[in-house]
Amino acid sequence: MTSARLTALADLRGDIERIESHTDAQDLRRVALGHAGADAALQGGLALGALHEVFAEASRHSAAATGFVAGLARRIGVRPLLWVRQDFAERESGALSLSGYRELGLDPRLLVTVRAPDAEAALRTAADALACDALGCVVLEIWGETRHLDLVASRKLTLAARGSGVTGLLLRVAAAPMPSSAETRWIVRAAHSPPTRFGTAPWQQIWGAPVLETTLVRNRHGPNGHWIMEWKCDECLFRDAPAHPQPVAAAAADRSHPAAAIAWQRRAG
Amino acid sequence: MFDADAAADAQTLDHVAAWCDRFTPLVALDSPDGLLLDITGCAHLFGGEVALLQMLCTALAAQGFAVSAAIASTAVCARTISRARHGRIVADGDEAAAVAPLPVATLGADAAITSGLRRAGLKTIGDVAARARHEITARFGAGFTTLLEQALGQGDAPISPKQPLPDYIVEKRFAEPVATDGVIAATLTSLACMLVAAMDRQGKGARRLQASFFRTDGAVRSIAVDTGQPVTKAEVIDRLFRERLDAIADPLDPGFGFDLIRLSASRTEIVVQQQRDLGAHIHDNDELSALIDRIAARLGDRRVVVHLPQDTHIPERAVLAVSAQQHLGHAAQAVWQTRVADEPPLRPLRLFEHPEPIQVIAGVPDGPPAQFRWRRATHAVVRAEGPERVAMEWWRAEGVTLTRDYFRVEDEAGLRFWLYRDGLYGSEVMPAAGQPNWFMHGLFA
DSSP states (O other): OHHHHHHHHHHHHHHHHHHHHHTOGGGSOEEOOSOHHHHHHTTSSEESSSEEEEEESSGGGHHHHHHHHHHHHHHHOSSOEEEEEEHHHHHHHOEEOHHHHHHTTOOGGGEEEEEESSHHHHHHHHHHHHTOTTOSEEEEEEESOOTTSSHHHHHHHHHHHHHHOOEEEEEEESOOOOOOOOSEEEEEEEOOOOOOOTTOOGGGOOOOOOEEEEEEEEETTSOOEEEEEEEETTTTEEEEOSOOOOOSSOOOTTSOHHHHHHHHHHHHO | OOOOOHHHHHHHHHHHHHHHTTTOSOEEEETTTEEEEOOTTTGGGGTSHHHHHHHHHHHHHHTTOOOOOEEOSSHHHHHHHHHHOSSEEOOTTOHHHHHTTSBGGGGOOOHHHHHHHHHTTOOBHHHHHHSOHHHHHHHHOHHHHHHHHHHTTSOOOOOOOSSOOOSEEEEEEEEEEEOOHHHHHHHHHHHHHHHHHHHHHTTEEEEEEEEEEEETTSOEEEEEEEEEEEEOOHHHHHHHHHHHHHHOSSOOOOTTOEEEEEEEEEEEEEOOOOOOOTTOTHHHHHHHHHHHHHHHHHHOGGGEEEEEEOSOSOGGGSEEEEEHHHHHHHHHHOOOOOOOTTOOOSSOSEEEEEEEEEEEEESSTTSOEEEEEETTEEEEEEEEEEEEEEOOOGGGOOSOOOOEEEEEEEETTSOEEEEEEESOBTTTBOGGGOSOEEEEEEEEO
């Protein structure tokens, strides 16, 4: 009796080992982001055929998170991209502007947008799309908390992605991270544009490149990390942002604004 | 006692016409109270003309309608006879004899013509037919002569059916009405196989499919599915209808059951079979359009879109979202403006469909903003660039068209916004009229 039970237990352990080894880091193809620190933490880059979650730190950082997702999608490759967006997300953080999308170095010709009426329809569409290996990646954009996106749903997405090799990017705004089967989870906020050299005339100052403060809070096969990256629109990769002065404290409320701006520039210089 | 309701009558006639679809695909409305069915080549399916007429009249009478029907070789002849006698079938060539004794009112001409004929002493159609045609035409017009000739079987005009004739139809009738989902799904599957076999013989694929469910109580429900590429596989048709049936807002209500389920291909295209390379990405395109078809079947055609660039400076009109099913090929060949190297993005990544009003404090009325309030939060502007002046297109002006001055700004948290002032201060917005309006239009990554 005992030995039979032990055998059964050993069998089960073997099964679990086999299942777990399937998701081994070596099995997944990876694509480098270009940012040395992040690539090292990710053991070579972002895993393909897996699910990655990107959270906006607060809803006002939704565009930064969108930019990060767009950058990841571009790194994954130039294959058709399906962007599934919930209608409410479009009302809250705006629709994707294809001119801006083009300027980030992505190809609007490869983009197919699905406007889903609600989170449930969006999830179902994404699960369907992740099984279609003609796509490079599927972006699923969901606004706010939803009970449909639980562990079971994310497991389904992960399995579909693994089966087809299509990468799933989950863009969440105004939501708190929940347990999921994602390969990585990022929290993104906007960061200041790189400072200009002191004394540069205003019309020579080039600023406005997408600089993002990213925190890797979950990584199944490596350490977490915190980096400030700049998306290089021309080279189409992430780079370490040049000096990135963040204000130590919020600007004083009693001081007039232009003075604060000058003070900030002086500090930066 | 009710008031006459012409709209409700028309709707009822429309429902009866839909029900009559089971006998022939060519059903035309003859308002206000008639239907014309072209049963050419259909009668034998119901055991001949006599049996068909009887079946139709019995069923309609059972639904509570008073029916008067006739079969003849022209539509006008049959209609004329049905107004006088019920259930008559006129053999080919007997039309003139059959209509001759009928009163002229049964022709259904204008009241003025009918009373004119009567006043001329022509009481029956036979009387009118006996006169020379040119006399009739001179007095009552060529339209009436044509009508008379058609009633006499000397000329014919096609009826204009309610729906265009589908290219392929397959259907299944049930002796006992079916109501369970399983049977309905299995029926659709077998119908899809039959349809594909029929189309395959002529090398066709379906672009538009329609499934019609005829309920025993006369209600008919039709569900249509469009595809981007011609469909030639039964399993694809099956899956599309499953997605569609799953997603429709008011589910299929079988009531007491369906006694006829029909699948028709109303638009078809010739399919060119081509040899494909292994690993070619033509295969990818097929897969993608199949996926788009499935999503469109579930969510609707307008919810799956591709994007085409437009030749305009107005940001919200710069891109047109069009149905992916129809325009996947166009979108793949669209020419987009190339980006300027070494420049940060000049257009935001996210654009609001309706620009949101914001409260702005600007140093000078036509200068960049120093601080603004958007969605109940105050943002202090650290850097600003602009204005980029976008003039509205006067040649397609609708309502007010003010020039916009766009500014790219970054606030103290590093958020980058795209906002604009509506109207040129001093020329379009007068200083006396108060502060100009500012709007938030987009967000940069």
